[in-house]
Amino acid sequence: MAGETTGVEIVDAALASEAAPFAERLVADQVASKLASQDATLWGPEAESEASIRLSWTTLHKSSRPLIGEIEALRTDLRSEGVDRVVLAGMGGSSLAPEVITATDGVPLTVLDTTDPGQVADALAGDLERTVIVVSSKSGGTVETDSHRRIFAKAFADAGIDAARRIVVVTDPGSPFAELSEKEGYRKVFLADPNVGGRYSALTAFGLVPAGLAGADVARLLDQAASVADELAADSVDNPAVKLAAAWGAAHEKKGAEKLVIATVPSKEGGSVLKGFADWAEQLIAESTGKQGTGLLPVAVEGPDSPGFADAKGDATPVAVGQAEGAAKISVTGSLGAQFLLWEFATALAGRLLGINPFDQPDVEAAKKAARSLLDNPDKLKGGDEPSTVDGAVEVFGSEGVVTDGKLADILRAFFDSAPETGYIAVQAYLDRLDDASTAVLRGEIAKRTGRQTTFGWGPRFLHSTGQYHKGGHQNGVFLQITGAVEDDLDVPDRPYTLGVLQHAQALGDGQVLAEHGRPVLRLHLTDRAAGLAELVRAVQEAGE
The missing domain is CATH 3.40.50.10490 (Glucose-6-phosphate isomerase like protein; domain 1)
Known part of the structure; x- marks a missing residue:
């Protein structure tokens, strides 16, 4: 290769x-x-300030070389202590690159880019004696990643394991997270190039550290990039x-x-x-x-x-x-x-x-703010949450103007028909992407039956990805949210909410922002995930007949 x-x-x-x-x-x-x-003037005067601190990715095939020895030394030390299971807590650019690197190389990496309690519980159920968690965040303020860090630190301590020795951090120099990591005495702090945005960070410490600790050949990855740099x-x-x-x-x-x-x-x-x-x-x-x-x-x-x-x-x-x-x-x-x-x-x-600035993300913060507002006001999170319709194990909610009465298949048919012919349908599943992996079949089923382009994203992971386009791009999408009942929730240490509550707030917050943009939002809540999903697939098939 x-x-x-x-x-x-x-x-x-x-x-x-x-x-x-x-x-x-x-x-x-x-x-x-x-x-x-690294000419920051290429995208116009309005973009110049942001671009001037976002272009170091063009030379990462050279500047990331010193990381290789550090990663290998830490991996050797961990293996000598019997620690060979790597968990990554990161969102967006901090998780997607390591995931594709390790999957392509065929080495195991447990990726946590979710707030689903079941998926996090499964990661906790692995052998903690053999586990190191890499917590990746430019600032440390990412709510999902901070929650994972707190949950794993407590789990290590409860198991009699020195948590600080099992936490490795990737962050920006001088960030609040770097300061916290030093205070807590975490095993190793890798400082990434601060002049690289998250989605361009595949060849920084954010991509290389978790993948390298898991066993991927990250030196070869840099060689591959270097081989085309001059041509590009x-x-x-x-x-x-x-x-x-x-x-x-x-x-x-x-x-x-x-x-x-x-x-x-x-x-x-x-x-x-x-x-x-x-x-x-x-x-x-x-x-x-x-x-x-x-x-x-x-x-x-x-x-x-x-x-x-x-x-x-x-x-x-x-x-x-x-x-x-x-x-x-x-x-x-x-x-x-x-x-x-x-x-x-x-x-x-x-x-x-x-004619746009490719380095900013002006609409990403809106959904985060809406979720935080709901977390700060639990009554808002609970209030007004009565479904318009209940069809078997599926509760139906919708934004203004969305049909929510009748059989589920009829509701879906009307919703899909509301998407312009050249628009798109976005399926947003706030579920467990491992245990509920079959939810992904909905993308193809809907695309086949509607003839419209259909995307599929796991929430809240997609909020750090297509979430920007949903609010800032072509305004011709309709949004199908799927949420599910939580059987066994997980507390977030020293926070007034559980993972399940956070996941619910993220779904409702994003739906709220989309509705404010005038976009149709249909939320289907599965009171029984397995049964509800089966009913949903049947309803999609019926809606397309």
Whole structure:
């Protein structure tokens, strides 16, 4: 895989022709070389301040090298103590990159990017004697990650284990979390480059530390990125990042194709499938471009034969990560490290073409504020929570104007029909993504039966990803929230709420913000998760008949 060719092929001849002027514009403006030299003026005066402190990712293949020895030394020490199980507490860019790195390398990593009590309890049920938890947060203020740290610290202490020796931290220099970590005496604090935003942090300590401790070959990852760095910095129409960004920009401007449907497939050289890569790319692209009423909505699908990819309409561009198959209009090949850097470059270049700042996330905080408000006012969290309809194990709630009366299938049919033909349906599952993993089948079922592009996200993880696009991107989405009863809740030490309450507040808070933006929100609460999910799948199938 290390020697795999990196390249972008615009398979669709019409798209290739339309993309050519966009590529030539990027080359004429020397955007690639200026990006590589960290020119903060590329996205206009309003973006310059933010961009000036967000461009160090372009040289991480060099600057992250010293981390390799530190990671290996810590891994060796931990293994000598019998500690070989790695749990990662992180959200968004702090979890998606390590997950794809370890999955592609075939090494185990337990990722906690959830507030579901069942999923966290399962992680706690692992062998704590063999466990180290990596807590990754730029500031330490991320509520999910802070909750995980508190819960695991107490679990270690209750088991007679020195918690400080089992907690490894990745954070920014001088952050409140760095200060807390020093005060608590945590085992090791890795300081990441502060001039890199979370979604561009795959090759910083945030991506490399948990993956390396789990056993992934992170030195090879940096080698792979280094192998394409010069090519990506070249002002040439053959630059893969220029080609990719130009294709995205042309499809968006010329065809109204505001969605990228991404499937991972084996590459032409026989390299391994980059497992989970579409989820990583989803955050990078959605959060970087989805603002000011424009942007590119990534739709991560199961494969090239999946609904939404194989039958993509004019509002979407199918992109194969690996060998071009079926309906793919663009094929992107290369090793994982090379693709990390390629897609980051392409996304930044696409920001230039779209006329937006690819490094801010102005709408992400809204859902967090709404959730905090609900946590601070428990009566609001409980009040007004009577369902409009109960159908078996499914309770139905809806924002203003959403049909919530009748059979579940009829409610769903009306809801799906409310999405514009070139809009999208977002399924947001605030459930356990391991025990309730079958919920993900809803994406394909809905896409197949409605003919509309359909995304699927686990809450609250997607709030750090597509959550930005939902509020700031093209305003043509409808939002299906799925929440579930909590059988065994978990207290968050020294906090006035449980994980279950936090999860509920996050769902309601995001729904509230979406409704304030005038977006239709239908929430289905499963009073029995297994039974409710089965009923929901049947209702989706019936709604599409």
